[in-house]
Amino acid sequence: xxxxxxxxxxxFVLVTAxxxxxxxxxxxxxxxxxxxxxxxxxxxxxxxxxxxxxxxAAIGAGVTTLLxxxxxxxxxxxxxxxxxxxVDLPALAVFAALLIVLVVTLLNxxxxxxxxxxxxxxxxxxxxxxxxxxxxxxxxNAVTAVLAGYRGFDTFGEAxxxxxxGISSLIVLxxxxxxxx
Amino acid sequence: xxxxxxxxxxxxLFAILMVVGLYMVAASANLVKKVVGLNMFxxxxxxxxxxxxxxxxxxxxxxxxxxxxxxxxxxxxxQVIVLTAIVVGVALTAVSLALIVRIxxxxxTLNEATLRExxxxx
Numbered sequence: 001x002x003x004x005x006x007x008x009x010x011x012f013v014l015v016t017a018x019x020x021x022x023x024x025x026x027x028x029x030x031x032x033x034x035x036x037x038x039x040x041x042x043x044x045x046x047x048x049x050x051x052x053x054x055x056x057a058a059i060g061a062g063v064t065t066l067l068x069x070x071x072x073x074x075x076x077x078x079x080x081x082x083x084x085x086x087v088d089l090p091a092l093a094v095f096a097a098l099l100i101v102l103v104v105t106l107l108n109x110x111x112x113x114x115x116x117x118x119x120x121x122x123x124x125x126x127x128x129x130x131x132x133x134x135x136x137x138x139x140x141n142a143v144t145a146v147l148a149g150y151r152g153f154d155t156f157g158e159a160x161x162x163x164x165x166g167i168s169s170l171i172v173l174x175x176x177x178x179x180x181x
Numbered sequence: 182x183x184x185x186x187x188x189x190x191x192x193x194l195f196a197i198l199m200v201v202g203l204y205m206v207a208a209s210a211n212l213v214k215k216v217v218g219l220n221m222f223x224x225x226x227x228x229x230x231x232x233x234x235x236x237x238x239x240x241x242x243x244x245x246x247x248x249x250x251x252x253x254x255x256x257x258x259x260q261v262i263v264l265t266a267i268v269v270g271v272a273l274t275a276v277s278l279a280l281i282v283r284i285x286x287x288x289x290t291l292n293e294a295t296l297r298e299x300x301x302x303x
Contacts (some may be wrong), residue, residue, distance in 0.1 A: 003269050006190065006242045010190055010194055013194060013198070014194065014197065017197070017198055017201050017221060020201075020205070020217060020221065021204060021218070025212060026211055026213050029213075029214055029217055030217070033217050033220070033221070036221070036224075037224070040227075040228065042230075042271065043191075043228065044227075044228075044231050045237040047191070047231045047234070047255075048231060048234070048235055048236075048239060048240065048241045049234060049235075049241065049255065049260045049261060049263070050241050050243075050263060051264060052227070052231055052260050052263050052267070055264055055268070056227075056265050056267060057223070059267055059268065059271050060220070060267065060271075063271050064220060064271055064274055066273075067271075067274055067275055067278050068213065068217070068278065070278075071213060071281055071282055072213070074282045074285070075213075075281070075282065075285040075291055076188070076285075082213035085209070087208075088204075088208035090194070090209075091204060091207050091208040092204065092208070092258050095200045095201075095203060095204045096200075096286055097212075098198040098200055098203075099196055099197065102196040102199070102200065103193055103196050106189065106192045106193070106195075106196060107186070107189060107193075110189055111193055112188035112189055113188060113189055113190065113191050113192070113232055113235065114235050114236055114237035114239075115236075115237070116236045116237065116239075116253065119234070120233050121233075121236070121256065125258065126238060126256040126257075126258065129256075129257050129258065130242065130244060130254050130256075130257070133244060133257070134244055134245075134246050140243055140244055140245055141242070141243045141244075142242035142243070142244055142257035143242055143257045143260050143261055143264070145257070146257050146258060146261045147261045147264060147265075151261060154265060155265065158265050158268055158269060161268075161269050161272050162269075162272045164272075164276050165272030165273070165276050166272075166275070168279070169275050169276055169279035172276070172279040172280055172282075172283050173279050173282060173283065174283075
C-alpha cells in the first residue's frame with residue numbers, strides 16, 4: 001500500500017515538474033508549479049515530516065504562487081503562439097549528462113531510503129534530541145523544540161532575513177522613497 | 182538495477198528535480214520561468230534533506246513524554262533546517278520577483294534576448 005502511494009507521488013511530482021519546464025505560457029507554468037508544490041508537500045508528509053509538509057503547502061504552494069501571480073498581473077502576458085516551449089538542445093544535452101552522472105554516483109554511494117544504519121543518522125546527535133527534547137523544553141514536537149529552543153538564534157536570523165527581504169522588495173518597487181532633507 | 186532504483190527512489194527524484202530546475206534557469210528565456218526553476222531546484226534539495234531524516238517503520242518526530250526507549254523516530258534536525266530554508270527561499274523569491282517587476286517597468290519586456298537587445302541599443 002505505502003509502496004503504491006510512494007510510486008503514485010513519484011510519478012505525479014515527476015510529471016508536474018517536466019510539464020512546468022515544457023509549458024510556454026507563464027500563467028500555465030505557475031498553475032502547474034502550484035500543483036507540483038502540493039505534490040511535494042504530500043511527499044514530505046509521506047516521509048514523516050509533517051511540519052515541513054505544512055510549511056511547504058502554506059508557503060510553497062500558497063505564498064510563492066501568490067507572489068508569482070502578482071508579478072504576472074503587474075507585467076503584460078503575451079498570448080503564446082504555441083503551448084510547448086522549444087527545447088534548447090545544447091542545454092538539454094549538458095543537463096542530461098549531469099543527471100546521468102548524478103544518478104550513477106548516488107546509486108553507487110548512498111544508503112537505501114529509510115536505512116536506520118545510514119552514516120548520517122548520527123545516533124549521538126539525533127538520539128540526543130529525541131531523548132531529551134521533552135525534558136529540556138517541555139514540547140512534545142521535537143521539530144518545534146529544535147526550531148524555537150535549541151536553535152532559537154538561527155530562527156531569529158531567519159526572521160531578520162525575511163525582514164530584510166521585505167524592506168528590499170519595497171525599496172526596489174519604490175513603495176518606500178528615501179529623500180535627503 | 183531496478184532494485185537499487187526502488188531502494189533510493191527519492192534520491193533519483195532529487196537528482197531529476199535539481200537538473201530540471203537548473204535546465205529551466207539556464208534554458209528559459211522568460212525571467213519568471215527562471216525563478217520558478219530556481220524554486221524547483223530548492224524543493225529537490227529539500228527532498229534530499231527530508232529523506233536523510235526518514236527511517237523505515239518510524240514515526241514523525243513528535244515524542245510523547247512517556248516514550249518507550251526502543252521507538253524509532255525520524256530525525257528532527259534535517260527537518261528544522263528545511264523549515265528554515267523554505268522560509269528563506271520564499272524571501273529570495275520575493276526579492277527576485279520585485280526586481281523582475283522593476284525590470285519590466287524599465288524595459289517593457291521579460292524576455293532575456295529582447296532585454297539584451299534593448300540594453301545594447303541604449
